[in-house]
Amino acid sequence: MEQYSIGIDLGGTKISGVLLNRGYTLVKKARVDTGNTEKGEEIIQKILNMVKEFRNNYEITSIGIGCAGLINEREGIVQSSPNIKFLNNYHLAPEIEQKTGLKTFIDNDVKAGAVSELFIGEGKDVSDFVLITLGTGIGSAIVINRRIVRGHNNLAGEVGHLTLVEDGYLCGCGKRGCFETLSSGPAIKRYFLKRISEGESSKIMETVAGNPELIDVPLITQFAEDGDRLSLEAIEYSLHFITLVTSYFINLLNPQKIIFGGGLTKGLAPFFDRIYDNLPLYALDIPLNNVKIVKSDIEEGIATGAAIYGFMKARGEEI
Numbered sequence: 001m002e003q004y005s006i007g008i009d010l011g012g013t014k015i016s017g018v019l020l021n022r023g024y025t026l027v028k029k030a031r032v033d034t035g036n037t038e039k040g041e042e043i044i045q046k047i048l049n050m051v052k053e054f055r056n057n058y059e060i061t062s063i064g065i066g067c068a069g070l071i072n073e074r075e076g077i078v079q080s081s082p083n084i085k086f087l088n089n090y091h092l093a094p095e096i097e098q099k100t101g102l103k104t105f106i107d108n109d110v111k112a113g114a115v116s117e118l119f120i121g122e123g124k125d126v127s128d129f130v131l132i133t134l135g136t137g138i139g140s141a142i143v144i145n146r147r148i149v150r151g152h153n154n155l156a157g158e159v160g161h162l163t164l165v166e167d168g169y170l171c172g173c174g175k176r177g178c179f180e181t182l183s184s185g186p187a188i189k190r191y192f193l194k195r196i197s198e199g200e201s202s203k204i205m206e207t208v209a210g211n212p213e214l215i216d217v218p219l220i221t222q223f224a225e226d227g228d229r230l231s232l233e234a235i236e237y238s239l240h241f242i243t244l245v246t247s248y249f250i251n252l253l254n255p256q257k258i259i260f261g262g263g264l265t266k267g268l269a270p271f272f273d274r275i276y277d278n279l280p281l282y283a284l285d286i287p288l289n290n291v292k293i294v295k296s297d298i299e300e301g302i303a304t305g306a307a308i309y310g311f312m313k314a315r316g317e318e319i
């Protein structure tokens, strides 16, 4: 009987699941709202229900879970999770394993995303790449010689917390001026609103009838595409720091590819020329001329990568 792996993307707003066959083809998928992130029992039950659905008619080898935060992947423990409070110091993988009888593994969500790039995405044909995820937060996963660089505590790649501005905005991590406070979705919105409060004008304000609470990043990217000057300025501010950090990766690691993923990448994609145009100001010529900058196009990358990770770990393979 053919064997399958279940992958779960456990996020602060939604839980996405995929069923993958041995050829890493997506067979089924599911999605539910995470709900109240302090109600651990309900969230665990949602995961178990999803697993139960997938198990009908399929022989399951393993479950893989991708989750934001500090994950002890060796023991299957979520040490801290910024978005799902009940998970702090939670032995998630052992619990799911005990309740399902299926081998269960967990990794950081961005690293799970990098696993899917490695085997079915932009990382398939290269040995060294960096995945940068842009969204509400900013993360990265570094792959060298087709292995994920984990560091001592599985925290390597926390690019969102590089300090880029001294005494800048306070970040969720407790420090100031992090990359994440300059280029994430909320950072773009904050920049835009700050300029409005300074007296700048934008056509967006007519669209939302002057109510700044109705402004979101999709609106800003859309207006920027239509040539709204202040929207474009907010996007360019974000892109400036993305360009800087991209150059750091290029100069430090000499990767073959830099892959951009995450929800914000789609909105910023029409403006990526600004990254290409400005990289020569910061990146060294030879590594710059040898790197490809691309966008991820994997559907459900985190859940898919988690499912592949589950297959590998169940076979005793490290990644």
Ligand SMILES: [Zn+2]
Pocket: 160, 161, 162, 171, 172, 173, 174, 175, 178, 180
């Ligand atoms: Zn930070």
